[in-house]
Amino acid sequence: xxxxxxxxxxxxxxxxxxxxxxxxxxxxxxxxxxxxxxxxxxxxxxxxxxxxxxxxxxxxxxxxxxxxxxxxxxxxxxxxxxxxxxxxxxxxxxxxxxxxxxxxxxxxxxxxxxxxxxxxxxxxxxxxxxxxxxxxxxxxxxxxxxxxxxxxxxxxxxxxxxxxxxxxxxxxxxxxxxxxxxxxxxxxxxxxxxxxxxxxxxxxxxxxxxxxxxxxxxxxx
Amino acid sequence: xxxxxxxxxxxxxxxxxxxxxxxxxxxxxxxxxxxxxxxxxxxxxxxxxxxxxxxxxxxxxxxxxxxxxxxxxxxxxxxxxxxxxxxxxxxxxxxxxxxxxxxxxxxxxxxxxxxxxxxxxxxxxxxxxxxxxxxxxxxxxxxxxxxxxxxxxxxxxxxxxxxxxxxxxxxxxxxxxxxxxxxxxxxxxxxxxxxxxxxxxxxxxxxxxxxxxxxxxxxxx
DNA sequence: AATTGCAATATGCAAGTTGCAAATTATTGA
DNA sequence: TCAATAATTTGCAACTTGCATATTGCAATT
Numbered sequence: 001x002x003x004x005x006x007x008x009x010x011x012x013x014x015x016x017x018x019x020x021x022x023x024x025x026x027x028x029x030x031x032x033x034x035x036x037x038x039x040x041x042x043x044x045x046x047x048x049x050x051x052x053x054x055x056x057x058x059x060x061x062x063x064x065x066x067x068x069x070x071x072x073x074x075x076x077x078x079x080x081x082x083x084x085x086x087x088x089x090x091x092x093x094x095x096x097x098x099x100x101x102x103x104x105x106x107x108x109x110x111x112x113x114x115x116x117x118x119x120x121x122x123x124x125x126x127x128x129x130x131x132x133x134x135x136x137x138x139x140x141x142x143x144x145x146x147x148x149x150x151x152x153x154x155x156x157x158x159x160x161x162x163x164x165x166x167x168x169x170x171x172x173x174x175x176x177x178x179x180x181x182x183x184x185x186x187x188x189x190x191x192x193x194x195x196x197x198x199x200x201x202x203x204x205x206x207x208x209x210x211x212x213x214x215x216x217x218x219x220x221x
Numbered sequence: 222x223x224x225x226x227x228x229x230x231x232x233x234x235x236x237x238x239x240x241x242x243x244x245x246x247x248x249x250x251x252x253x254x255x256x257x258x259x260x261x262x263x264x265x266x267x268x269x270x271x272x273x274x275x276x277x278x279x280x281x282x283x284x285x286x287x288x289x290x291x292x293x294x295x296x297x298x299x300x301x302x303x304x305x306x307x308x309x310x311x312x313x314x315x316x317x318x319x320x321x322x323x324x325x326x327x328x329x330x331x332x333x334x335x336x337x338x339x340x341x342x343x344x345x346x347x348x349x350x351x352x353x354x355x356x357x358x359x360x361x362x363x364x365x366x367x368x369x370x371x372x373x374x375x376x377x378x379x380x381x382x383x384x385x386x387x388x389x390x391x392x393x394x395x396x397x398x399x400x401x402x403x404x405x406x407x408x409x410x411x412x413x414x415x416x417x418x419x420x421x422x423x424x425x426x427x428x429x430x431x432x433x434x435x436x437x438x439x440x441x442x
Numbered sequence: 443a444a445t446t447g448c449a450a451t452a453t454g455c456a457a458g459t460t461g462c463a464a465a466t467t468a469t470t471g472a
Numbered sequence: 473t474c475a476a477t478a479a480t481t482t483g484c485a486a487c488t489t490g491c492a493t494a495t496t497g498c499a500a501t502t
Contacts, residue, residue, distance in 0.1 A: 007228040008268055010313060047229055047302075049311035054303040079300045079315045081268075082275040090270035092231060094300045094313065160479070175461055177481075182460095201477035202468045219459090220439060381450070396490055398452075403489095422448035423497050440488095 008081070009091035012058040013044035013128070015077065015135040016067060018115060019152050020102045024139075024168060025115040026132055027067060027105075028124070035087045036125030040116065042132070043067060044093065059096035068108030073099040073151040073214070077135050085127045093126075097135045099151040143169035147188055147215040158197045158204035159183070166221055174221070182221055229302070230312035233279040234265035234349070236298065236356040237288055239336060240373050241323045245360075245389060246336040247353055248288060248326075249345075256308045257346030261337065263353070264288060265314065280317035289329030294320040294372040294435070298356050306348045314347075318356045320372040364390035368409055368436040379418045379425035380404070387442055395442070403442055 016027035028040040043066040045058065052058040056076065063069045074096055081092035105115075118136050121129055143149045149169040153161060159180060167174045183189060188210060195206030237248035249261040264287040266279065273279040277297065284290045295317055302313035326336075339357050342350055364370045370390040374382060380401060388395045404410060409431060416427030 006270055008231050008270055010229050010231055047311070047313075049227055049229055049304065055300060055313060056302075076299050078297050079276060081277075081315070083270065090268070092268075092276060092313075092315065094302070158479085176479090177462085178460055180480075198469085200479080201470070202479045204479060218441060379450085397450090398491085399489055401451075419498085421450075422499070423450045425450060 006090075009086060009089055010047050011044055011091065011093045012047060012055050012062060013042040013093050013095045013131060014059050014062050014066075014074075015042060015095060015097040015132055016063065016069075016100060016105075017097060017135070017139065017152065018100050018102050018105050019165065019168065020115055022168070023117040023119070024136070025117050026121070026135075027109075027113050028116050029066065029112055029114070031125055039123055039125045040114070040128075041125035042095075042128045043113070055094040056096070059094075059098075063098060066110070067100075067105070067113055068110060069098070069100060069105070072104070073148075075214075077131070077138060080127055080131055082127075093131070095131050095135065097138065099148070101152060101154045103154050139169060140171060142216075144220045145217050147209060150188075150209055151214075156192050156195060156206045156208045158206060160204055162189070162207070170221075179221065182219070186215075186217060188215060227311075230307060230310055231268050232265055232312065232314045233268060233276050233283060234263040234314050234316045234352060235280050235283050235287075235295075236263060236316060236318040236353055237284065237290075237326075238318060238320050238356070238360065238373065239323050239326050240386065240389065241336055243389070244338040244340070245357070246338050247342070247356075248330075248334050249337050250287065250333055250335070252346055260344055260346040261335070261349075262346035263316075263349045264334070276315040277317070280315075280319075284319060287331070288321075288326070288334055289331060290319070290321060290326070293325070294369075296435075298352070298359060301348055301352055303348075314352075316352050316356065318359065320369070322373060322375045324375050360390060361392060363437075365441045366438050368430060371409075371430055372435075377413050377416060377427045377429050379420075379427060381425055383410070383428070391442075400442065403440070407436075407438060409436060 018025055018027070027043060029043055031037050031039055031041050043062055045062050047055060047058045052061060056074070059074055063072070063074065077095040077097050079092055079094045083090045085091060118132065121132055139148065143166065149165045150162060152165050162183070163174050163176060163179045166179070189207040190210050192206040192208055196203040197206055239246055239248070248264060250264055252258050252260055252262050264283055266283050268276060268279045273282060277295070280295055284293070284295065298316040298318050300313055300315045304311045306312060339353065342353055360369065364387065370386045371383060373386050383404070384395050384397060384400045387400070410428040411431050413427040413429055417424040418427055
């Protein structure tokens, strides 16, 4: 056995996604210390073995402390590891991704947290560019087969909003009537009694998710 | 910062799958020391920061050292962590899953490695039962949308064999002609020149994967 | 050498899905 | 009241899929 072996560094990083101005964005923070001082990095931190029950708890704590957020969608992405990714030594980072509606984020957002479009990610600390790319890929894949994209919307939303957020996440144009048909068949959402959005010509009916949990489907939306 | 914070234990576990006697099985080893001495556990080990370039490299090394296997399908599952999963302290285990054809495994298999049906998993060390359940779920999900199940077959195989391994992994009966049609459309496989299996009444044509890499599809097979 | 049995493979069609275009509806502002 | 606009519904052709039935190639038997 290798009890004596030097233990690797273990951290948790969170890719916090939101959609602002029609763009998928990630919350980044400039590092205020070495290594990579001054460069953008994901929010993250060390596992506190005395207070965190698991790395999921660490991720939730990071979201709370660095973005003022609680109770949003949070799921493990994967673990990134290696001798070279952190100049301080062999390290592993368990990455989590989180989705938050822009409205909820701006209410609490600390001033040092910036929202950068995923299409304009450059010069990041550590291997965070790779981590974000992996998270975006996961969001795209899983988004097509689940209710995931809906967690980027506020609690109530219209069908055109839902279609647009799916289209944005999946990176394709969606056929409107086919989308409505599928959402209907899946019984994903329910109308909000008496709710209408007056943002456009004809008011759109307001809906909400039937369940707060993530739902996965068989067919692509 | 928390440089002083005690670092968690970091290990890697590998769920090695194969299909033997028509059953999906996992390679398990009885532990020869505390904790959980005498109980079945996944193969795994500590990260060797001096020789492993990443946790993937650790997993490959574990496969080599504990099962005599190289060059088989290997992919990260997810990381399991917590204060209670290992009595020695707060720990994280990066789990990987691997697929191997039964033929390749039996050629090299050490005598202490047992193949247990995933339907008969009981009394495992640590949280390995949970880890295996998660891996089986992933195999099912990903198997329906990719060439994953084919990595449980030898390099050449017949269409009925391919259909059966998909059916087993997906846990459903597959319509034969529909399956052939889809495999054909996807151009997943190519015939082996002059190859025929004489195992049954009418010899079946032999095929191989067109690529050694995992392929993912849009539609369920 | 022809016949039978069996599993592999091919074919045809009804039923289910999906994509597209056009029609209808509810509102706002002229 | 009417035109403009976006939300919603409807209809249908094209594509997919599931199921049943037919055909094929070989082995064992007659």
